[in-house]
Amino acid sequence: MGQTITEKIFSEHVGKEVYAGEIVRSPIDMVIGNDITTPISIRAFEEGGYTKLANPEGFAIVLDHFIPAKDIASANQAKISRDFAMKHDLKYFFDEKDMGIEHALLPEKGLVLPGDVIIGADSHTCTHGALGAFSTGMGSTDISFGMITGGNWFKVPESIKVVFKGKPGEHVTGKDLILEIIRILGVDGALYKALEFTGDTIQYLSMDDRFSLCNMAIEAGAKNGIVAYDEITKEFLDTRDSLRAEPKIHYSDEDAAYCQVIEIDVEALDPVIAYPFLPSNGHSVNQAVADEIRVDQVFIGSCTNGRLSDFKVAAEILGGQKVARHVRLILTPGTQKILRDATKLGYIDTLVDAGAVVSNPTCGACLGGYMGILGDDEVCISTTNRNFVGRMGSRSSKIYLANSAVAAASAISGYITDPRGL
Numbered sequence: 001m002g003q004t005i006t007e008k009i010f011s012e013h014v015g016k017e018v019y020a021g022e023i024v025r026s027p028i029d030m031v032i033g034n035d036i037t038t039p040i041s042i043r044a045f046e047e048g049g050y051t052k053l054a055n056p057e058g059f060a061i062v063l064d065h066f067i068p069a070k071d072i073a074s075a076n077q078a079k080i081s082r083d084f085a086m087k088h089d090l091k092y093f094f095d096e097k098d099m100g101i102e103h104a105l106l107p108e109k110g111l112v113l114p115g116d117v118i119i120g121a122d123s124h125t126c127t128h129g130a131l132g133a134f135s136t137g138m139g140s141t142d143i144s145f146g147m148i149t150g151g152n153w154f155k156v157p158e159s160i161k162v163v164f165k166g167k168p169g170e171h172v173t174g175k176d177l178i179l180e181i182i183r184i185l186g187v188d189g190a191l192y193k194a195l196e197f198t199g200d201t202i203q204y205l206s207m208d209d210r211f212s213l214c215n216m217a218i219e220a221g222a223k224n225g226i227v228a229y230d231e232i233t234k235e236f237l238d239t240r241d242s243l244r245a246e247p248k249i250h251y252s253d254e255d256a257a258y259c260q261v262i263e264i265d266v267e268a269l270d271p272v273i274a275y276p277f278l279p280s281n282g283h284s285v286n287q288a289v290a291d292e293i294r295v296d297q298v299f300i301g302s303c304t305n306g307r308l309s310d311f312k313v314a315a316e317i318l319g320g321q322k323v324a325r326h327v328r329l330i331l332t333p334g335t336q337k338i339l340r341d342a343t344k345l346g347y348i349d350t351l352v353d354a355g356a357v358v359s360n361p362t363c364g365a366c367l368g369g370y371m372g373i374l375g376d377d378e379v380c381i382s383t384t385n386r387n388f389v390g391r392m393g394s395r396s397s398k399i400y401l402a403n404s405a406v407a408a409a410s411a412i413s414g415y416i417t418d419p420r421g422l
Helices: 003-012 038-047 074-086 102-108 123-131 141-151 174-183 200-204 205-219 231-238 285-290 308-318 336-344 347-354 405-414
Strands: 023-026 030-034 059-062 092-094 117-120 134-137 151-155 156-167 194-197 224-227 262-263 272-274 282-284 298-302 328-332 356-357 379-382 398-401
Touching: 003 117, 003 134, 003 194, 003 224, 003 272, 030 038, 030 102, 038 074, 038 141, 059 074, 074 092, 092 298, 102 205, 102 336, 117 123, 117 156, 123 134, 123 174, 123 205, 123 224, 123 231, 134 194, 134 224, 141 151, 141 298, 151 224, 156 174, 156 200, 174 205, 174 262, 174 272, 194 205, 205 224, 205 231, 262 308, 282 285, 298 308, 298 405, 308 336, 308 347, 308 405, 336 347, 347 356, 347 405, 379 405
Parallel strands: 030 059, 030 117, 059 092, 117 134, 156 194, 156 262, 194 224, 298 328, 298 379, 328 356, 379 398
Antiparallel strands: 023 151, 272 282, 272 398
16 A cells, blocks of 8 residues: 655654554654743753753754843743753754744754654744655644653644646745645644645745745644655755755655645636635735735745745845835844845845845744734734734734735735736
């Protein structure tokens, strides 16, 4: 009987063939913590009397949500992780000295690889499936168990096969593809399932597009999202200075079993806008333009769309233009390297000249933490991944999710705008 790529990754890790529905105890290649969730894991680890990490080379802490600290509480949260990292001489500890949003930084560092089993106490850990890994979010106590044992228990998920067909049109990106999938499935249509992204469209998707695609798998309820290793994956990995280990490459068998198959004609797809208050509330950008939606804030960044290509397209659209007087344009690069590369290439100067403000790499605005909180009744078009009630600030504010091209075009007009019309 054939296996999916997700089943093969678990089979390789547990040393026998396993299939969807089986409960397995699997080794973990990389455990990821951040400044919000890791202190809980550290407390459980220390209260259990443990003094050594089972796999220190497979544990990373990234301070990214409220760093530099926004208040005393966040400073104390970070201090717990810093003290633990120093105590254990943690190799993969990242704070202000080498900042980045965890799901952008770890791939950049070559720390998450094809064939890995990866867990993190952050729901968007599924991002790393873009590299052909099984990667999923878990709770802080699960992270602690991984720290202690080097493994964890998993139910091997069933897989939904998503077949993308055709070449994406202008300004149709990985973000639009995943918003369309979430529109089709709803926020729980893939509950505890793997979303396996396939089809001839994949060859046209950059790694940045693939990261966006897998990043939002959780917004359909999925356990993980995954794209098989190919030449684009190889090219990305070849540009890393060093890799933590050798990649383990797996592909789904032709006779693998899927619980559902979804086919999407990408050539017929317009940029997708998710209206408040769910990522599944997707509409064509044409509808959004007709609805004349006025925006107060435009946000380009986050673990979904804070990569170099996002700033490139934004700079191309905003070059020689000005942000509308009533609009705030906030840019948050995913890592310091992305910021530096965008600066060297002139994107940052172009965007600042247009009226943007650039923050340090942080999750802050995305979760309504800091650096871009919305006031009462304000409207934001955002490249982030969630638009729940109160997600970025006031409970009366509204968030529309979009790709970076749509966001940049909207900053100029002050209304949600189709960049293809500029």
